[in-house]
Amino acid sequence: MITAIEDVAEPLSAHDPVAGVDDHFPLEPSHPCYMLMRLAEEAMAQRQYERAYEMFTAAARADAGSGRFTRKINRAMRAVVPRWHFRMMHDAERSRAYAQAIEQVVGPGQLVLDIGSGAGLLSMLAARAGADQVVACEAVGMVASGAREVVKANGYSDRITVVSSPSTDLRVGSELPRKADVLVTEIFDCALLGEFALPALRHARQELLSPEAVVLPRSGGLFAQLVESPELRSMNHIGEIEGFDFSPFTSLASLEYFSTNLGNYQHRVLTPPVELFRFDFGADTQPEQQIVEVVPQESGKAHAVVMWFELDLVPGITLTNNPETSGLHWKQAVQTFREPRECRSGEPLGLRATHDMESVLVNLC
Numbered sequence: 042m043i044t045a046i047e048d049v050a051e052p053l054s055a056h057d058p059v060a061g062v063d064d065h066f067p068l069e070p071s072h073p074c075y076m077l078m079r080l081a082e083e084a085m086a087q088r089q090y091e092r093a094y095e096m097f098t099a100a101a102r103a104d105a106g107s108g109r110f111t112r113k114i115n116r117a118m119r120a121v122v123p124r125w126h127f128r129m130m131h132d133a134e135r136s137r138a139y140a141q142a143i144e145q146v147v148g149p150g151q152l153v154l155d156i157g158s159g160a161g162l163l164s165m166l167a168a169r170a171g172a173d174q175v176v177a178c179e180a181v182g183m184v185a186s187g188a189r190e191v192v193k194a195n196g197y198s199d200r201i202t203v204v205s206s207p208s209t210d211l212r213v214g215s216e217l218p219r220k221a222d223v224l225v226t227e228i229f230d231c232a233l234l235g236e237f238a239l240p241a242l243r244h245a246r247q248e249l250l251s252p253e254a255v256v257l258p259r260s261g262g263l264f265a266q267l268v269e270s271p272e273l274r275s276m277n278h279i280g281e282i283e284g285f286d287f288s289p290f291t292s293l294a295s296l297e298y299f300s301t302n303l304g305n306y307q308h309r310v311l312t313p314p315v316e317l318f319r320f321d322f323g324a325d326t327q328p329e330q331q332i333v334e335v336v337p338q339e340s341g342k343a344h345a346v347v348m349w350f351e352l353d354l355v356p357g358i359t360l361t362n363n364p365e366t367s368g369l370h371w372k373q374a375v376q377t378f379r380e381p382r383e384c385r386s387g388e389p390l391g392l393r394a395t396h397d398m399e400s401v402l403v404n405l406c
């Protein structure tokens with residue numbers, strides 16, 4: 042009977058997602074994989090999804106590659122690997138912009154660091170642009186394994202090393218042979234900071250990059266405008282339903298922004314866009330507060346503030362999830378206000394915007 046993954050000699054690698062599913066019959070306690078399956082199910086129940094994935098995969102191997110565990114393996118994998126990877130990879134504008142920017146700054150003789158490799162796109166763009174060596178790091182082990190397979194399939198394994206680790210665990214002289222000449226990264230959510238880009242970049246500048254290293258993207262701006270939209274407010278607020286008062290449930294509403302497509306909701310724009318923050322990714326950033334004045338161009342009730350970024354990869358190459366023009370996979374960042382505010386056309390009001398390096402919060406002054 043197999044009771045642990047260590048009992049299975051073969052090393053673990055990504056399972057074949059197209060293997061047949063054959064899990065109609067419950068596993069009998071006498072089956073050699075029974076204990077391993079029970080342990081894996083326990084790991085799932087305890088939300089230890091990577092461990093569950095490893096154990097289900099080991100059970101499948103021990104079960105002579107039967108499809109009995111395919112569905113369970115896939116369920117564990119899905120809990121670890123976000124589905125947006127697929128949508129993001131099809132964002133052709135994003136890929137093209139990074140490809141052109143990387144062509145401009147990467148060349149022979151360079152060591153490139155890719156923070157947050159995902160499937161390995163930026164690393165392969167850097168290798169294709171002529172980099173001598175690329176070290177890619179990816180915090181999610183299964184994604185790193187997937188990237189390794191992609192790099193191999195494309196013939197770049199001799200120049201790209203995928204390290205399964207958060208960038209903050211990398212060490213020069215260990216995973217990185219020396220300090221890198223170029224940093225390429227795309228660890229930005231719809232409001233830039235939500236994937237902890239600033240702490241990762243600060244660590245990289247302090248520990249992993251040569252003093253004259255090029256950082257790509259070089260900077261980013263965060264923009265905002267106020268909108269009237271009862272529909273958007275209802276995404277984060279509950280009042281009366283079927284004669285019941287649900288307003289106490291609103292204490293569980295999101296204080297900070299959530300990601301959604303502004304265009305999917307009826308709304309009226311009340312103010313022109315203003316820049317809240319600009320981040321120079323090559324320099325140190327501290328938590329900040331800004332008070333930015335806006336002058337409504339329309340009277341109405343401000344239910345929410347909508348935010349988006351402009352990411353300057355290199356001079357002349359910019360990506361934006363601006364609601365007016367964006368065809369990118371990123372949606373907008375929407376923060377609803379606890380109390381909507383009446384605005385009058387032409388009467389200025391202040392937006393107090395703060396960021397703590399990880400997220401942005403806007404209040405009306």
Ligand SMILES: C[S@@+](CC[C@H](N)C(=O)[O-])C[C@H]1O[C@@H](n2cnc3c(N)ncnc32)[C@H](O)[C@@H]1O
Pocket residue numbers: 129130156157158159160161162163178179180181184206207208209226227228229236241
């Ligand atoms: C938005 S995806 C982009 C993937 C890839 N760079 C691309 O452009 O297609 C970001 C990836 O970075 C990883 N990640 C985020 N911060 C990281 C960090 N500090 N170190 C390593 N991986 C990180 C996430 O797990 C995720 O897979």
